[in-house]
Amino acid sequence: MITALKTQTRKARWLSAAVMAPLAGLGLTLVAAATLAADEAATIRAALAKVLPDYEPTSVKPSVVDGLYQVDIGPQVMFVTADGRFLIDGAIVDLKTRENIAEAAQAEARQRVMAGVKDEDTIIFPAKDPKHQITVFTDIDCGYCRKLHHHVDDYNAEGISVRYLFFPRSGVGSPSYDKAVSVWCADDQQAAMTAAKNGEQVAKASCDNPIQEQMALGGELGVRGTPAIVLENGEMVPGYVEPKRLAALLEDATDQASN
Structure with missing residues (x-):
């Protein structure tokens, strides 16, 4: 992002400080959010390691539901709260789209695993x-x-x-x-x-x-x-x-x- 802004310096000279300030603030917010997400993912991994010591999560990432993380363990998918305390293993339905978010995530995990079957x-x-x-x-x-x-x-x-x-x-x-x-x-x-x-x-x-x-x-x-x-x-x-x-x-x- 910084490099792109430098290459556009001449074209962007007319931008006022009032316009640029919010963009800088947004950059700081994104960095803080990424750091927070990484910390929460680490908390979840530590919590799961205590109850599932033989299973290493393939990935831990924020889900579309605020405060809920999607945890993939091979072909298995579960959802865990950011503090690592509560685990949800079941349907999570978006009432607006009627999509079962949990099943969609599970299907993606199955697809990923089956792609490896020759x-x-x-x-x-x-x-x-x-x-x-x-x-x-x-x-x-x-x-x-x-x-x-x-x-x-x-x-x-x-x-x-x-x-x-x-x-x-x-x-x-x-x-x-x-x-x-x-x-x-x-x-x-x-x-x-x-x-x-x-x-x-x-x-x-x-x-x-x-x-x-x-x-x-x-x-x-x-x-x-x-x-x-x-x-x-x-x-x-x-x-x-x-x-x-x-x-x-x-x-x-x-x-x-x-x-």
């Missing part, structure tokens, strides 16, 4: 003419997961690529978990996934696999049941969604993002 770390059924991509946390033995997969060609026809991550709800060591491992370790993962979803026997196989990591990621993202569909904007849609309806949801999300 295709090679998923089992992907790509669309020939891709317009959108969804990531689905799935369970081999879940009825609606099977219904979703039965329509995977229809999703692809709508321009939707489908990436699968495993989330066997019955846990590590269960038959569903073992099936997930066998599918992942199969020579043809896509064929094995389709066979397993059709209730067919898949050859038992084992190898180094990311199933437990995928389950942990799902837990961090808030997956409670399957299928759980994560859209490109980070929104999570629980359950089965018919292909054309999902395509419409994705188009609406794209339109909102561009406006």
Whole structure:
């Protein structure tokens, strides 16, 4: 700001001291506000460290609500008062715009985390003419997961690529978990996934696999049941969604993002 003012000195000679004084005061106010925000963020970090010593906040920043800070811990989002005393974990709705501020922040966090998931770390059924991509946390033995997969060609026809991550709800060591491992370790993962979803026997196989990591990621993202569909904007849609309806949801999300 100071450098910009210096370069404009000749053009700005006509500005009176009365006009420039408020600008200088504004600069001091911004510096003071930034310092205060940094102090409050440090207070919040210290308070959280006492109750959540194993978790380091990714970021602590002022929210759109005065006196309330947004705290990101990986894919998790919470809101904490400036004094670090009160934590809000739930909906925060702007009554003017009807927007759920907390869910919007959570979606951004999910989007950021999912952007780091590479295709090679998923089992992907790509669309020939891709317009959108969804990531689905799935369970081999879940009825609606099977219904979703039965329509995977229809999703692809709508321009939707489908990436699968495993989330066997019955846990590590269960038959569903073992099936997930066998599918992942199969020579043809896509064929094995389709066979397993059709209730067919898949050859038992084992190898180094990311199933437990995928389950942990799902837990961090808030997956409670399957299928759980994560859209490109980070929104999570629980359950089965018919292909054309999902395509419409994705188009609406794209339109909102561009406006």
